[in-house]
Amino acid sequence: MDTAVRVAHDHGLPGHLVDFVAALRRHGVSVGPGETVDAARVLGALDLMYREHLREGLAAALLRRSGQRQAFDTLFELYFPAALGAGTGEVEVPRVDDSEDGPVDVDALRDVLADLLRDGDTDALAELARAVVDALGNSGARGQGIRGAGGQPSWSAYQALRMLSPETLLARILDELRAGGDVGGAFADEVLRREIRDRIAAFRKMITDEVRRRTAETRGREQVARTAVPKQAEQVEFLSAHAEQLAALRRTVHPLARRLASRLAVRRRHARRGTLDMRRTLRRSMSTGGVPMRPAFRTRRPGRPELVVLCDVSGSVAGFSHFTLLLVQALREQFSKVRVFAFVERADEVTHLFEPGAELSGVMARVLREAELVAFDGHSDYGSSLGGFAEHWGEAITSKTSLLILGDARTNYRDPNLTVLRRLVGAARHAHWLNPEPRRQWGSGDSAALRYADVVPMHECRTAAQLAAVVEALLPV
Known part of the structure; x- marks a missing residue:
């Protein structure tokens, strides 16, 4: 079958390949010039009459990460179709009166x-x-x-x-x-x-x-x-993902954590030198006539901070919190200590469920079953949860602590308790809020996101890709 050749007659096969690569990029598949050149070599080496050979050859040349194959196959079917129009084949549709245009039997x-x-x-x-x-x-x-x-x-x-x-x-x-x-x-x-x-x-x-x-x-x-x-797993929105998509997301946790850890290693390697030490630099310049030929830098004493995670596990936000907690657990080596607190109407510590070696399958069900999170109607109460956390575990927040809050900031029209949040943020070394809702919905309805954002930096984390970018920026160097 020469379909692959015939569909590309307008711009030639190289132009058709460029269009195919552009479509892959539009749908989140990173393809560079090197991969495109490799794909062109595949087209030159394979017999285009064997379509499945062409599919596998292009996939081997263009794909570099897991989770991209489904998008590739869908676009391959569109850009290298098995037939044009009605196609030709030996299977015929039976008709009632045996005529070519008669009703189908x-x-x-x-x-x-x-x-x-x-x-x-x-x-x-x-x-x-x-x-x-x-x-x-x-x-x-x-x-x-x-x-x-x-x-x-x-x-x-x-x-x-x-x-x-x-x-x-x-x-x-x-x-x-x-x-x-x-x-x-x-x-x-x-x-x-x-x-x-x-x-x-x-x-x-x-x-x-x-x-x-x-x-x-x-x-x-x-x-x-x-x-x-x-959509690729990293582009699926947490709040609209169904069970199968959430399961695919969970399978990306460890590869994502490895990528973030490797990027962090590069950042640390580039940041080994501290800030410029003006006093030592000027002292050295005395031997060169005042010209700072040998700048002196302060010795960096990087330390791994403690991390406290406070996460909403109610309703659809639970999928976002679950994925983020799994990512934090995979990156826990970047912190000297990690403590995890879950809340719905009240907060409770669940650190033991996320310890190294703990069984993480069904961990959110265990959180909801074992932790004391509900007091009355089971709806999120951020104000009460923040107050209870400050009362019972306030000592967990110190000048060495990074505070990470996960949730959509929807308070069900209850008191957001901004006073307690200000006190917690003031006591922490760093504080950040990760919100899975689109930024355009912050402050709508019962959302107190804009009010909370005045107290603590709030980041939109609708997808795993956004979450990875935020976490990478927040990881200690």
Whole structure:
């Protein structure tokens, strides 16, 4: 198949590669000139008729970090599609009256799909997906054309899958395999059931990818990519992330901590010399006629500060607090001592749950279960929590302590207790507030973020990338 060559005829294959690299950059995949040159060499070395070889070769040349493959694959499907238009293939869609433009025989089409799912013929399933989208995802079962803006065809994966209902074929396929003697025993039956489910899921993805490809041909790749390309884990907003995205975020904690630690090592290496010592410099210049040929610097005595973390663990903020606490735990070697306090309506110390070697899976559930955080209705009370923390653990804040507060500063219209916060910030060496809400929402509704920001520096940390930048800037040198 020479599709990769034909889609690039306007600007040539090098220009098409540059457009592909630019799309990767727009979606957060860092690709430099060196990687682009390597990708061009891949295009010159591989036979473009073998599309999967091209995919893997470009991925090896362009990707440098984990978590980027999903965005790469989505853009690869748009910029190096498997076909153009309806494509060509050996799988035909059965019609009711055997005419080329007649209504689709959905029952016969389901029979064809069941046979391919049973046999596991991936190439034939891909061809069938293209044919199904062309027949059902656009024209419907009765040949009624669906038109979008400007009279262009509008493709629908939902419509095609709803009419075909591939999930309902599972029992039928298993019955056919049992009748043929291909299943023996409960374990083998369950293995086969899962395999068929995976094939059905793969076919559904083929339909979705095909609809995306056809839509990109009519509306443009850039427009489709804006909504189709998934965000990388570090770009997902904490407050809108679902469970699967939060799990992916947690898997990035240790790689992120290693990167931050390596950057900190570079900063420390560059900052070994202290500030200029004017007295010693002038004294040295006496031997050179007053010209400071050999500047003298003060000896730096870097120390690792203590860290106290005070975090809101209520509601959706818990995902942000969990990720940040895991990051702090991974970076605890940068501090001489770390103490962790959680709060909802009241504060309680949970340092023992984040000690080195502690089991961190399900740690937030343990925090909510074991710590005494709720007094009345379970809604966040920043004022009461700050007051309780100052009363029971105020001695934890000293001139050697860095105070880190995590939360959205939404007080449920209760007293924010700014007086206590000022006292804590005044006693600490450094104090910072990390807020997972967008800056434009600070001060709206029950948010006391702007009032708190007058007392303590507040940083927007909606994503892991923003959080990493803030933490890197705050780490001790």
